[in-house]
Amino acid sequence: MKRSIKLKKLLDNYQQGWSLEQPFYLDNDVFNAELDAIWKKYWLFAGTIADIPKPGDYFTYKVHNDSIIIIRGNKGEVFAHYNTCRHRGSLICLEEKGRAPKLVCPYHQWVYDKDGSLVNARLMPDDFDKSEHGLHPVKVEVTGGFIFISLSDNPPDFRKVADDYFPFLAPYKLENAKVAFKKSYELRTNWKLVAENFRECYHCGPAHPEYCSAVIGANMKESAAEVLQERKVEWERSGLAVNNVEFENDSFHFAIRYPLRPGVLSYSTDGTAVAIPMGDHKDYNAGVLGLVVLPNFWMDAVSDYMWTMRVTPMGPSKTMIDLAWLVDKNAIEGEHYTLEHLTEFWKITGEQDWKLCENNFAGIESSRYQPGPYAPIEIDVVKFVDWYLNRMRDGVLEAASAS
Ligand code: FES
Ligand SMILES: [Fe+2]
Incomplete structure (x- = not known):
């Protein structure tokens, strides 16, 4: 059927x-x-900011076939990217957690910044447009230090969760x-x-x-x-x-x-x-x-x-x-x-x-x-x-x- x-x-x-x-x-x-x-x-709970306290700290979360990289930016922001290289698709982060100043694909060493932008693709032709080949972003929301991601381009509104949770979570100072x-x-x-x-x-x-x-x-x-x-x-x-x-x-x-x-x-x-x-x-x-x-x-x-x-x-x-x-x-x-x-x-x-x-x-x-x-x-x-x-x-x- x-x-x-x-x-x-x-x-x-x-x-x-x-x-x-x-x-x-x-x-x-x-x-x-x-x-x-x-x-x-x-929205899926991935982890907390205490998992990634410093810039470059990251962890990965596998949801069905999608491995997601959750990484702390230089200003404390939290980015989430699909863990699939824009060259030929290799996993980039192979470990469940780690720290990396840049994300380097282990296959041919394309290099991505914490925000997912491609910053180096060695031996590619001069007219190769790096800006077109950043990591695919994953929607991310952080409330009271809790990191939620969504694999949808159009997830349900998260604002009410954030508003309702803020007064409960603020005293815990995550x-x-x-x-x-x-x-x-x-x-x-x-x-x-x-x-x-x-x-x-x-x-x-x-x-x-x-x-x-x-x-x-x-x-x-x-x-x-x-x-x-x-x-x-x-x-x-x-x-x-x-x-x-x-x-x-x-x-x-x-x-x-x-x-x-x-x-x-x-x-x-x-x-x-x-x-x-x-x-x-x-x-x-x-x-x-x-x-x-x-x-x-x-x-x-x-x-x-x-x-x-x-x-x-x-x-x-x-x-x-x-x-x-x-x-x-x-x-x-x-x-x-x-x-x-x-x-x-x-x-x-x-x-x-x-x-x-x-x-x-x-x-x-x-x-x-x-x-x-x-x-x-x-x-x-x-x-x-x-x-x-x-x-x-x-x-x-x-x-x-x-x-
Ligand atoms: S698959 Fe990532 S650099 Fe080639
Ligand atoms: Fe129980």
Whole structure:
């Protein structure tokens, strides 16, 4: 069946409030349609300015077939380019990260500046026009130190994300932060199952004892309302942003501040602080700031560290998870923090989730899998699925009008 007809039928058959049919998780044609409708259209979290603090620092990010170079310019700007040489197409940066005053293609040594312009192409004829052969640019937006890229020439408007996030992120002062630790996981699951998992806490009580001991209400057995009310007053008094941002009308970003359990200072397994407060924070009372930018970015920040999660699909059944832990630049390892204390909370919690997401996928592969109903407390999963389906519907319409 033609890809678009198959997809349209699946979309038309969707039963509101229920999990998706099997092909949405397993089928290659659906996956390819997702690449066009979502992954090559929307804004993707690439990393933070703390990954590339100095001019010439760069990292690469592979999204499907496109490797992207993200590099810091001489004035602190952030540039993003397709990692394909304008001579005969070789990859230019072969490493995941590095520092380079200029980008030199390893094949025949064409040389590009940080802004992507071609500055030297040896042995080319005198009339060769270098200005016509700069690296293909990738759209880039930096907000509060977070770097987002889009592979579309015409991506959705990012201004609202930047405006909404600025007051939340400013106190963290990412320009004065450092990446303390990174860890990646390759999961045998579909990317949407990770997204769904991170949009509900129905599973938190049984699955995440450490998380529930840090976050009041996460176990769904107790109310956080009273503590939240008290904390909100304190947050406002100390100038912290409290205007949560909900997903609505097909928007793709979300922000929430919520309290830790009274007496808990940080996301740590013993409830104690793990580092010095970040940026402008003076104490450990900021609670948790949670951000989501669909389709690939999750972040949780407490007063003393920030944890970022980048999700990248490698195929219907393979998903990369890249985690980073950021602390204040003045935090000294061994004196103000240890890597074990800093990272164990999210390593434990994340690894509990990876298992759930892999088990979920393996069960969906069963010949007897059929969609099931979401519980009322999974309302945010329903919102994610609706957002996803609407993007796919738009994609089908666009494909039809282009053919
Ligand atoms: S392919 Fe890059 S210089 Fe030839
Ligand atoms: Fe979880």
